[in-house]
Amino acid sequence: MKSNKALISLVVILSLLVCAWNAFAAHGEKKPEKKVILLVAFGTSDPDAQKVFDRIDEQTKKVFAGMDIRWAFTSKIIRAKLAKEGKMLDSPEVALAKMMGDGYTHVAVLSLHTIPGEEFHELVQNVHLFGQMADGFEKILVARPLLSSHSDMETVAKTLLKNIPGRKAGDAVLFMGHGTEHHPADAIYLAMNQVFQELDPLVFVGTVEGKPTIEDILPKLKNLKPKTVYLMPMMSVAGDHAKNDMAGDEEDSWKSVLTKNGFKCEAILKGTAEFAEIVDVWLEHLKTVVSHL
Ligand code: CO
Numbered sequence: 586m587k588s589n590k591a592l593i594s595l596v597v598i599l600s601l602l603v604c605a606w607n608a609f610a611a612h613g614e615k616k617p618e619k620k621v622i623l624l625v626a627f628g629t630s631d632p633d634a635q636k637v638f639d640r641i642d643e644q645t646k647k648v649f650a651g652m653d654i655r656w657a658f659t660s661k662i663i664r665a666k667l668a669k670e671g672k673m674l675d676s677p678e679v680a681l682a683k684m685m686g687d688g689y690t691h692v693a694v695l696s697l698h699t700i701p702g703e704e705f706h707e708l709v710q711n712v713h714l715f716g717q718m719a720d721g722f723e724k725i726l727v728a729r730p731l732l733s734s735h736s737d738m739e740t741v742a743k744t745l746l747k748n749i750p751g752r753k754a755g756d757a758v759l760f761m762g763h764g765t766e767h768h769p770a771d772a773i774y775l776a777m778n779q780v781f782q783e784l785d786p787l788v789f790v791g792t793v794e795g796k797p798t799i800e801d802i803l804p805k806l807k808n809l810k811p812k813t814v815y816l817m818p819m820m821s822v823a824g825d826h827a828k829n830d831m832a833g834d835e836e837d838s839w840k841s842v843l844t845k846n847g848f849k850c851e852a853i854l855k856g857t858a859e860f861a862e863i864v865d866v867w868l869e870h871l872k873t874v875v876s877h878l
Contacts, residue, residue, distance in 0.1 A: 628658030634822035757811035764795025822856035
């Protein structure tokens with residue numbers, strides 16, 4: 586009887602050990618460490634704007650020498666447009682799934698958005714889900730978008746103000762931010778307006794799809810009576826909004842509205858991502874995240 590009991594105990598212990606070993610073999614097996622950066626932008630189908638992304642890619646490669654870098658576009662419409670031209674761009678989710686399949690263990694995601702709006706929050710949510718997958722990435726972190734602190738806002742404002750060729754004393758500048766109707770992040774445009782106003786009372790920020798609107802800014806410009814109003818996008822690339830809603834000839838473009846109100850307009854079609862100093866602000870956010878991988 587006694588030996589029978591001992592035998593049973595031995596069998597139980599052995600089978601537990603086998604189970605434990607199997608579990609170890611399946612999940613505990615350490616994959617070799619493989620780090621990667623995923624750059625996420627809204628996207629563009631404009632070849633000029635694509636050149637801007639190419640420069641960001643180069644600048645990122647310089648700062649994070651030796652690290653693999655991949656890209657994803659969040660805009661479905663732009664991905665579909667590019668696909669028709671034979672250019673296959675991934676959504677962040679597809680890019681992450683491919684990276685998982687390629688055996689990457691640590692991922693730093695950089696949002697090349699301007700504000701932490703809807704798209705940024707969707708990205709954070711989906712990255713979080715990828716981080717929870719069994720046998721998936723060991724670590725995945727998201728870096729903040731461009732305007733995430735007061736010092737980011739000051740760097741961006743100062744850089745943009747240095748890059749308005751031809752502006753004379755008494756000329757005003759109106760930046761066009763994208764804006765969002767649904768998110769508290771829209772308040773960042775009001776904060777940016779304040780940062781600009783403190784640097785130079787002739788500089789304002791308005792938005793296409795949020796607050797402040799051009800109608801909010803117009804009376805302020807009228808009070809200051811500038812000769813010329815410089816228009817410049819406060820968006821990563823000078824795409825459709827900058828070319829049409831800001832500088833276009835349609836009746837409701839900012840240029841038309843201002844011209845109707847007696848101002849002379851000069852449009853500068855350059856996005857924030859065209860300035861290396863501004864790209865550095867994004868890359869600083871990425872550095873913080875990479876150092877925590
Ligand atoms: Co838009």
